[in-house]
Amino acid sequence: MIRKERSKIPVKTLLLGQGTCCISAGAEQVYTALKREIAQLGMADSVQVKRTGLCHGFCQLDPVVIIEPEGLLYSEVKVDDVPEIARSFLPGERLVERLFYHSPVTGEAIPRYRDIAFYQRQQRTVLKNCGYIDPEEIDDYLTNGGYQALRQVLLEMTPEQVIKQVKDSGLRGLGGAGFPTGRKWESCYQAAENEKYVVCNADEGDPGAFQDRSILEGDPHSVLEGMIIAGYAVGAAQGYIYVRAEYPLAVKRLRSAIVQAREEGFLGEDIFGSGFGFDIEIFPGAGAFVCGESTALVLSIEGKRGMPKPLPRPRTTEVGLWNKPTLLNNVKTFAAIRWIINKGADWFSSIGTKKSKGTAIFSLTGKTVNCGLIEVPMGITLREIIFGIGGGIPDNKKFKAVQTGGPSGGVLPESLLDTAIDFDSLTAAGSMMGSGGMVVVDEETCMVDLARYFLDFTQKESCGQCSLCRLGSLQMLEILTAITKGEGRMADIDLLIELGEGIKIGSLCGLGQSAPNPVLSTIRYFRAEYEAHILMQQCPAKRCKALISYYIVPDKCTGCTACQRQCPVNAITGDRKKIHVIDQNKCTRCGICLSVCPERFSAVESVPGRLVSGD
């Protein structure tokens, strides 16, 4: 028997991510092809091809194949590469060097993923299993220590002890506000009601962030385990997961995880024979940013319009879902619980800064060489993240700013790159930790346009109950739009600040209270760019159409007529083999001329400001 087991142990395991990103890059086809090819070569026993919920978070290299135990990484694998990969496992065959990750700096091949800068500086704790385990196989979670924390909690700890451990760990809510998790649990525990609920906030409203989706797709049981433990601690028997509708794969994986957890007895009645029972239902959100706010989320589950409750309002931990005490935490907060129970509060609080313990999970996106899901200790600097893990800005462009906290957060300029990040330092700098979105922008992004973009978003998502938020943000949006069109006045900048401060103070909920942040922080750090739009009628980043011009460089133009033929308003004159000229009065700045000018000529350029014909 034992011998049989042993002969089955694979010599190598190929890990293939199957998250939304990976699948869009063709990971499913690669998986099927690899399995088939390995089987055809008769290696099915020694080389195991395994699906994991997620790539390792280095989404941009998808599809990625990781080969364990060596920890080799093949990147951007295509179906056509599969036969070569499969053959490389035959004795004496060479590895497929061309698929190794190559350092963007030295061009050198880096075979092992642990040596890649993107991974080197991370500290994977909550994300440890993401990319290693198959999220649709509960056994895989179990062999990686899954549900042991739950077992320990139910059989060896009292609810008070659980709450104390969470409190001692220093964990703060990872959904945005950073509220101390242990205190929230305690408040719900103390609420005198028999019926209570646990709700997981997986609405992930920040456009430009995907860390919650990644955890749900990659390691759904860790969230369930955290919720069940929370249920035991606060005295609830029912949990809900509120997931946004745009995440079909996350919903599917959660569904199957719940079914399997029920089958194994981790959900349902009398878990581990402890007498404690708990169950979880999924509630798909229907696409409203404001529903991420706790009171709105609760109303949304009740089948009503998700509008934050007016102030003064009781705490959700006292009067929540169906007016019962309700514990609401973010996906990442729940996912961290099992590690705190397993490894202890001291271990967790040894990571991070004085007031922000543990790790932070970000989706690093935008203009960095490496994009993806990262986990870092609190207190790391922005520079280490953006230039260390992110590899800096591609195409020799200059770093301009980093946006954190999504529509509720702000932008931080280069001078703040050495800020050690935690909940408090980011807030002090005019931004916030938020849920973990981190978007890097380079010199090509216009800060006025970015502020306008966020305000356009929050203004549309305002639930409309309070007039300061609804009308104030609309007025700010109108002013910003005017500035991007070259119709701004200098007094507008101060007016924006005044309106913004007013909306922050006077709005009912977190949406309005934080909506002006992107505007206020861009004015604080990039005022000169606002002034260029207003005083010089120029968009320095060349994004605002009304404030740029297209220009044909006479020395480069060969008179090929490509632009002239495509111009929709016939603004370009010049015959074949003669230099073309744009009539600036007719030009609508659609940019078609720039994109059709053959690359070998590159004669069309965009310049900040409005040219007058004849310039």
Place this chain on the structure above:
Amino acid sequence: MERVRDILTGYTGKRHELVPILQEIQTELGYLPEEALVMIATFTGIPESEAFAIATFYSQFRLTPTGRNRVMVCRGTACHVKGAPQILEEIENYLNIKEGETTPDLEFTLESVACIGCCALAPCIMVNNKDVHGRLTPKRVRGIFSDSKGKEQDTS
């Protein structure tokens, strides 16, 4: 409306089932016809005006029919700074409709969505709520559409 009636039999009529019911009916019919909303209101015992209020509050719901293929362009931050506006413009030009509209042959509906969650592959679009296309350029956009049009014709 037979189908709506069938779907309703799977529920008890409690208020909190409203959003899931609307979601299931929209998945089935592609949108929420007025008649269906009236039936749902009666079924869950809420005023019709309330059913409409809910259906218009959440951006997921549509009160008009959609085309056979739903194209959702991400307007999230990562996509925005990596050129989503140009991608949207390119698709609008290609399909000759604006965001929120459906082509006259009912083949495509063009919508935008807050974020698809594949921000590392920005800019991206999602087709029919399942196929995500990332790292787009205006050129690649045209490729996707000529492909899917080709496929449609093959199967028909």
